[in-house]
Amino acid sequence: MQWNKQDLGQYFTAEEYIDTLLIPLMQVTFKDQKEMEKSAVQQETGMIFVREMEKQFKGRIFLMPAYHYLASEDLSAEVTRLNEWAAKAGERSFKHVFFFSFDPHWKKQERNLEGNLLWMPAIQSGDTQSKETQSIIKNQVAQLTDLIKTYW
Amino acid sequence: MSEKRQQVSRRQFLNYTLTGVGGFMAAGMLAPMVRFAIDPALQASSTGEFKAVEDVENITEEPTRVDWEIDQVDAWYESTVTKTAWVYKDENGDIVALSPICKHLGCMVTWAGNDDYPDQFYCPCHDGRYYKSGENVPNTPPPEGLDYYEYKIEDGTLLLGPTKPRGEA
Incomplete structure (x- = not known):
């Protein structure tokens, strides 16, 4: 399910079945060209990852709009905010919350997050159309979906 | 030489020019209209595609x-x-x-x-x-x-x- 009117309509007919929330965490920075380009590439590939995961498990995973934050060494303020998201989601039917990110700074905060962190090193190729990148992404998505299955 | 040269009269010159320009304008108006009219027939249907x-x-x-x-x-x-x-x-x-x-x-x-x-x-x-x-x-x-x-x-x-x-x- 995605955050649009049509999917929400379907969600409310089958709320009890859709128990998993997927929140992409996207870093934004204004530092310099290199960092900004890196952030843009991560945003693009990250969204491909989460959309593919949602496609596989459309009937059980709800993909939230991406959570954007300013790049920072210390993400504890963001953790507080995300835990509020998770708490609100728990008031609905969501039992599992997954955060997806390429930003390694989340790794330090993992145990403070009220949910499961899916962190992976970013693919830096930048050309998401190339056949090699596509097959790498497909392969990694398959591994991620297997991982999610083990939590159900 | 210069006496034999066909003189283009003012009337002829204006006639040619106006016909030419008018023709272009008419074509310019008609071509898109014809294109729009037959456009639905040229659209490939994306749903029935094999x-x-x-x-x-x-x-x-x-x-x-x-x-x-x-x-x-x-x-x-x-x-x-x-x-x-x-x-x-x-x-x-x-x-x-x-x-x-x-x-x-x-x-x-x-x-x-x-x-x-x-x-x-x-x-x-x-x-x-x-x-x-x-x-x-x-x-x-x-x-x-x-x-x-x-x-x-x-x-x-x-x-x-x-x-x-x-x-x-």
Whole structure:
């Protein structure tokens, strides 16, 4: 399910079945060209990852709009905010919350997050159309979906 | 020389110029009108499009996953969408092409996706199951069987088109 009117309509007919929330965490920075380009590439590939995961498990995973934050060494303020998201989601039917990110700074905060962190090193190729990148992404998505299955 | 030169009178010059310019203007107005008028006839229908996916001789009785890409145009984007089908030959040698979209809530089912049911389609989301024919296994979540793809065979190649729900088959 995605955050649009049509999917929400379907969600409310089958709320009890859709128990998993997927929140992409996207870093934004204004530092310099290199960092900004890196952030843009991560945003693009990250969204491909989460959309593919949602496609596989459309009937059980709800993909939230991406959570954007300013790049920072210390993400504890963001953790507080995300835990509020998770708490609100728990008031609905969501039992599992997954955060997806390429930003390694989340790794330090993992145990403070009220949910499961899916962190992976970013693919830096930048050309998401190339056949090699596509097959790498497909392969990694398959591994991620297997991982999610083990939590159900 | 200069006496023999054909003089173009003012009247002739103006006539030629005005006819020429007028002709261009008329053509400029008519061409788009004609183009718009016949445009619907030139539009390729995107829903009824068939795409070659696999050689028929490669298809066995074991359901196999095939992927192909179509160009999808909606109001704002034009995008390439990957489509997937499970394809096999039934006992009569006829091609069966099933949509992988679970009829329960739209997850992707896989053939033999669960070790306990090696001869069924399995949906990982809520344990929905389908027999090889695509019929849903009773007492599992899906309310009906998997959709069929319409197919054509041309020169030994399988072409798949739009999906069709079971009720209309």
